[in-house]
């Protein structure tokens with residue numbers, strides 16, 4: 001294992017100058033084909049993309065254009081049919097299943113359109129799930145869980161069942177869960193898709209605040225132009241290819 | 251994920267769907283309950299037999315008979331003037347032991363002493379010219395200890411005739427209480443070889459509890475047994491009086507089972523069959539073990555059915571938690587841990603079901619023992635259903651193993667699940 005991967009796994013608020021030179025994530029000629037034979041479907045047809053440290057990026061496109069497919073590949077949830085994904089300069093196709101698991105666990109946070117909360121479990125248990133998976137002890141988990149909930153101003157709900165929360169509160173819990181392992185990247189697939197406009201705006205504020213203040217990369221899949229416009233960069237996807245790239249003229 | 255977290259999560263998950271889990275636990279309960287009870291029955295009866303052997307305290311004595319010389323054939327057996335009726339199945343005969351045989355046995359290496367058994371048929375017992383009652387005289391085994399209500403064991407070396415009388419004779423013979431009976435004299439009658447009825451007296455030294463050993467018979471000391479035998483054989487030709495159905499051989503037990511077997515082999519070489527009390531009871535134990543095995547078979551079938559219940563329960567759980575599993579995998583949980591989570595959940599269900607089943611069986615056993623204590627009063631000391639820790643642990647661990655096996659299929663499905671397809675929506 002190269003020392004760079006070690007750096008990924010230990011996550012980091014420490015960013016050295018050397019890292020800024022090579023992009024955090026670098027994708028080239030990415031292909032993804034679902035199925036095989038006559039029913040094979042080519043969802044991504046050769047994509048190139050670099051994401052720099054601390055950047056927020058929006059992936060925009062119509063339904064079925066391949067946004068989620070791209071995000072899953074970037075988040076190392078799936079392997080591409082061909083093409084490479086470099087993370088911190090390391091070719092991720094060379095990582096073992098265990099290394100992939102560790103990387104996702106320590107360096108990535110996930111926010112989905114659906115909350116995927118365990119309805120019966122307490123808010124605290126839901127938030128600390130990534131730490132439990134990482135093998136952190138109960139006491140430490142509770143302390144970090146409360147801190148993460150406090151950041152999102154819902155620590156008073158820690159003992160409630162997740163089911164008893166409103167949609168906005170649930171999405172805060174989901175963000176707290178995505179934050180708890182101090183990730184370098186938060187992947188958000190339609191994070192506001194299930195929320196009303198006002199609540200959605202609050203969740204957006206939280207995400208961009210994290211990006212700005214803590215330097216956490218944001219990869220947001222959306223078809224909401226308003227949300228996309230707040231990102232540093234927008235990638236438009238059509239039929240598995242990048243149709244347009246656009247940087248914000250800030 | 252840490253081991254403790256895997257365990258506690260699996261435990262919590264097992265009870266997330268309470269009704270479903272309870273029903274599966276119930277199915278396992280029934281199987282484990284039945285298995286524990288049938289096991290307990292075997293343990294109880296065999297323990298009773300073992301205890302009986304132990305209380306006899308005669309593991310240094312074996313019964314020796316003369317081996318039949320001819321091989322059993324289908325046709326009618328040839329007449330042998332030395333054959334006498336043997337106890338056992340009607341018509342069964344054994345070749346009698348002569349005084350020469352007794353000498354031969356005494357000369358065999360490892361035999362400490364040999365005593366021909368002199369069986370006597372007592373016509374009646376009577377006290378003070380009262381009513382006459384039939385009485386059987388129990389096989390006398392040196393070293394035998396009988397459970398007594400009062401008094402003492404017969405004194406082997408006493409010069410006066412003594413006997414231990416079964417408790418059931420105390421009242422009919424008008425001996426007063428069991429304690430009063432001790433020290434009183436009773437009259438015993440036998441018919442001699444000439445057909446004449448003769449009597450002799452003996453002192454009651456003890457009153458016996460009913461039990462398997464005495465089979466409701468009186469136990470004489472050596473003097474009384476010899477006297478009754480002499481009376482019975484008076485007037486018989488000598489050839490008759492020196493023929494015995496069997497003999498008791500004392501031997502040294504310090505050599506263990508192998509030495510005992512070696513002695514049995516030497517006896518066999520000399521044309522005799524030696525069997526210890528354990529050998530004789532071993533047959534009964536084997537039959538009981540066989541019956542218990544069949545009963546256990548039914549219980550195991552019930553457990554296998556319960557195991558299929560576990561498979562079903564877990565498949566439903568995997569189905570329900572598809573997204574949860576997908577999310578945990580996305581967050582870096584390894585497939586191995588996912589497998590552990592579900593298979594441990596199955597083992598937890600098995601553990602709860604079998605633990606409750608065993609507890610239930612112990613409770614039911616207590617009830618049955620209470621009832622059977624009254625019904626089987628003739629067998630004091632019998633605990634019909636007994637539990638030994640090894641048997642109980644075997645049932646619990648066995649059920650947990652079945653549960654684990656049942657859990658593997660659903661757990662494998664969960665472990666192989668693709669996180670993306672679980673997390674996809676639209």
Ligand SMILES: Nc1ncnc2c1ncn2[C@@H]1O[C@H](COP(=O)(O)OP(=O)(O)O)[C@@H](O)[C@H]1O
Nearest residue numbers: 034035041043062063064065066067068069070
């Ligand atoms: N597992 C799969 N098997 C077959 N086709 C799939 C699978 N997943 C996605 N697709 C197809 O790939 C295309 C892109 O899907 P997706 O990335 O989810 O699009 P988006 O998120 O932009 O709506 C769609 O046409 C979808 O039907």
Ligand SMILES: [Mg+2]
Nearest residue numbers: 067068069676
């Ligand atoms: Mg999508």
